[in-house]
Amino acid sequence: MSKQEEIKVLEEKLVILTRQYKQLQEIPPYTGEDFNLQVLEASRQRQTAALEIALKEPYFGRLDFEDFDEGQVEQHYIGKTGITDEETGNILIVDWRAPVASLFYAFSGSEDDVYYESPDGLIDGEIHLKRNLIIRENNVQRVVDSYVRGQQETSGGDEFLLYKLGEQKDNRLRDIVATIQGEQNKIIRHPRNQVVIIQGVAGSGKTTVALHRLAYLLYEYREQIRAERMIIFAPNSVFLDYISQVLPELGVGDIQQTTFSTWALTTLDDHKLKLIPMHERRRQYFEMRTNEQIDTDWNKRTQSFKEKIDRELEKLEVEWIPTEDFEPWPGVIFQNEQLLRWMNEDFKEAVAITKFERTKARLKRWIEIEVKRFDDPKEQQQAKRKANEQLRSYLRKWKNEKPYDLYIRILKNLGKFELAPKRDQLELEDLAPLLHIQQKWSGIDKEKQFDHVVIDEAQDFSPYQLAVLKERTRGQSFTILGDLSQGIHSNEGIEEWQSFIDLFGETKTAYFEMDKSYRSTYEIIEFSNIILSHLENRPTYAKPVFRSGDNVNLQAVTKEEEAESIVHWVNKMQSKGMNTLAIITRTEKETNSYYHQLKRQIPDLTVVSSQDHSYQGGLSILPVYVSKGLEFDAVLVLGADEQNYPKEPLATKLLYVACTRALHHLDIMYSGTLSKLLQK
Numbered sequence: 001m002s003k004q005e006e007i008k009v010l011e012e013k014l015v016i017l018t019r020q021y022k023q024l025q026e027i028p029p030y031t032g033e034d035f036n037l038q039v040l041e042a043s044r045q046r047q048t049a050a051l052e053i054a055l056k057e058p059y060f061g062r063l064d065f066e067d068f069d070e071g072q073v074e075q076h077y078i079g080k081t082g083i084t085d086e087e088t089g090n091i092l093i094v095d096w097r098a099p100v101a102s103l104f105y106a107f108s109g110s111e112d113d114v115y116y117e118s119p120d121g122l123i124d125g126e127i128h129l130k131r132n133l134i135i136r137e138n139n140v141q142r143v144v145d146s147y148v149r150g151q152q153e154t155s156g157g158d159e160f161l162l163y164k165l166g167e168q169k170d171n172r173l174r175d176i177v178a179t180i181q182g183e184q185n186k187i188i189r190h191p192r193n194q195v196v197i198i199q200g201v202a203g204s205g206k207t208t209v210a211l212h213r214l215a216y217l218l219y220e221y222r223e224q225i226r227a228e229r230m231i232i233f234a235p236n237s238v239f240l241d242y243i244s245q246v247l248p249e250l251g252v253g254d255i256q257q258t259t260f261s262t263w264a265l266t267t268l269d270d271h272k273l274k275l276i277p278m279h280e281r282r283r284q285y286f287e288m289r290t291n292e293q294i295d296t297d298w299n300k301r302t303q304s305f306k307e308k309i310d311r312e313l314e315k316l317e318v319e320w321i322p323t324e325d326f327e328p329w330p331g332v333i334f335q336n337e338q339l340l341r342w343m344n345e346d347f348k349e350a351v352a353i354t355k356f357e358r359t360k361a362r363l364k365r366w367i368e369i370e371v372k373r374f375d376d377p378k379e380q381q382q383a384k385r386k387a388n389e390q391l392r393s394y395l396r397k398w399k400n401e402k403p404y405d406l407y408i409r410i411l412k413n414l415g416k417f418e419l420a421p422k423r424d425q426l427e428l429e430d431l432a433p434l435l436h437i438q439q440k441w442s443g444i445d446k447e448k449q450f451d452h453v454v455i456d457e458a459q460d461f462s463p464y465q466l467a468v469l470k471e472r473t474r475g476q477s478f479t480i481l482g483d484l485s486q487g488i489h490s491n492e493g494i495e496e497w498q499s500f501i502d503l504f505g506e507t508k509t510a511y512f513e514m515d516k517s518y519r520s521t522y523e524i525i526e527f528s529n530i531i532l533s534h535l536e537n538r539p540t541y542a543k544p545v546f547r548s549g550d551n552v553n554l555q556a557v558t559k560e561e562e563a564e565s566i567v568h569w570v571n572k573m574q575s576k577g578m579n580t581l582a583i584i585t586r587t588e589k590e591t592n593s594y595y596h597q598l599k600r601q602i603p604d605l606t607v608v609s610s611q612d613h614s615y616q617g618g619l620s621i622l623p624v625y626v627s628k629g630l631e632f633d634a635v636l637v638l639g640a641d642e643q644n645y646p647k648e649p650l651a652t653k654l655l656y657v658a659c660t661r662a663l664h665h666l667d668i669m670y671s672g673t674l675s676k677l678l679q680k
């Protein structure tokens with residue numbers, strides 16, 4: 001019955017959508033100079049894009065809501081993009097980000113009154129129906145009611161979520177607009193003027209939620225923020241490629257997606273600066289079996305290192321101000337006190353470069369006036385030339401140095417020249433000080449400031465990196481997400497979120513924890529939690545959404561039979577129809593060696609390495625640290641022995657990352673002694 005009713009509604013809506021789309025297509029695009037017509041053209045393009053999305057999948061939900069003030073039940077069809085019938089002014093499809101749609105996500109099935117915040121204030125009412133729909137190729141394929149007023153059964157919401165989670169994945173992360181959960185909805189819609197920090201277990205939807213939050217912010221604050229001024233920082237290119245589809249699916253374009261180092265080097269704009277290749281550094285690090293020791297006093301990732309740099313920059317600024325009076329010609333004197341007054345009072349708020357530039361300009365103007373003392377134009381000319389020469393030497397201490405030169409000078413002044421990197425061999429942790437020096441010395445171009453910043457895998461960020469970004473971001477609008485249990489770059493990152501909270505202040509920060517894992521089956525999550533139990537100071541265990549699958553299989557293999565067992569596993573998973581398969585090794589070296597051993601027997605096997613720029617899906621072999629952030633229908637972890645994964649924090653986190661990549665199937669192989677991390 002409900003399906004028939006929905007088929008009819010869909011047909012009616014499709015007629016209008018198609019008509020509107022055709023009408024827009026008939027208008028020739030405007031390419032002229034008239035501003036008003038350009039604005040109209042841009043609006044038509046937005047409408048066309050919205051209609052294209054709607055024609056593909058018009059909506060996924062229906063909410064029947066009775067607004068007590070209006071006194072009648074209205075049907076709201078919720079889709080990825082809002083569409084109004086241009087002829088009648090009726091809303092055909094409600095945008096999922098619109099205020100009324102928040103009821104669809106927040107509603108948990110109770111008979112109580114509900115309300116939502118609209119621009120006109122609170123709207124009270126009650127929900128009569130919450131329905132999920134799957135529409136493909138203009139057909140209503142599935143109708144699931146998660147709530148019908150007056151009926152007792154309200155389990156349809158879970159049924160629909162489980163149905164979605166049970167689907168197989170391809171090589172890209174997807175949007176979740178149809179099944180956003182209540183706790184995720186809160187984070188997505190959190191106001192923009194607070195820093196949102198999310199600690200979420202593996203598979204809790206952190207990345208997905210952050211991307212939906214961007215789409216929401218752009219909708220809710222469309223007058224204040226622009227997509228080009230939003231930026232997403234993610235750990236590597238493979239990951240960026242993996243998440244690249246979500247925002248376009250949500251109809252959002254133009255948001256920069258990059259890694260911190262790529263962005264930093266572009267911003268520093270000094271072609272001589274080069275990083276030690278990251279893959280090289282990471283490879284070395286992950287090939288090591290113990291954590292490196294860091295001198296905490298001189299740790300370049302910390303706030304205290306930033307403060308040291310700050311103080312040194314201030315000293316340089318003062319030291320470079322001339323201490324004597326300026327005497328362009330004998331007997332004519334410009335007093336140094338005046339200069340100090342300009343610097344310390346008139347230009348107090350300006351950055352160093354601007355202070356110096358303005359001082360120089362004012363002194364030049366002063367010379368122009370003073371030179372008028374000479375009557376003869378020729379004499380004036382000569383005097384001016386001489387005075388400018390004197391000025392150059394007067395201001396000689398002030399050198400317009402590049403951030404790198406200032407950095408080296410500062411490290412020398414601090415007596416820490418051994419920390420100075422070569423120009424073409426920078427470490428990742430040199431980037432934050434360099435950017436900081438650039439920002440403080442030369443300022444930040446207004447156009448290059450951010451309206452909102454997303455940092456994924458933020459547990460691998462340093463407080464210094466964050467402090468640098470904070471200075472470039474209007475209204476401290478950040479979404480920061482990560483999982484301390486997956487902090488496998490602990491040499492680069494943080495051990496707890498407090499240092500980030502301190503940076504912004506408690507009142508400016510909203511901290512959320514997500515402990516439900518949507519990615520994996522119950523069995524995989526329970527198994528991965530055993531690994532986590534070996535970690536001291538671990539955050540909460542992941543709680544499964546009850547989706548059951550096969551048991552995790554631990555298989556002891558001899559070196560001789562290993563290859564055959566792997567081939568057998570691949571065949572088995574492929575025969576089960578799994579789309580994305582991953583074989584995960586401890587190191588890149590092992591990935592390469594297994595690949596050479598297996599490539600003849602498994603021709604479609606592809607290596608995914610830290611240098612890659614894309615992830616193609618299918619059957620991959622990759623080291624665990626490259627797999628971070630990705631997910632696969634089936635995962636085989638190789639070499640889960642005591643040597644590869646001893647009971648120490650880095651190995652524990654790595655093994656946890658490897659196991660939590662699996663959606664539906666997880667198998668483990670080991671030779672020799674099984675890692676203690678896998679024993680209860």
Ligand SMILES: Nc1ncnc2c1ncn2[C@@H]1O[C@H](COP(=O)(O)OP(=O)(O)OP(=O)(O)O)[C@@H](O)[C@H]1O
Nearest residue numbers: 176179180181202203204205206207208518519629
């Ligand atoms: N509400 C939801 N409805 C449907 N699927 C969801 C939902 N929330 C998360 N997922 C799915 O769970 C999986 C994990 O999401 P995501 O990669 O965003 O998690 P994460 O917390 O960033 O994971 P990790 O820390 O392990 O990288 C994805 O396949 C995502 O589509």
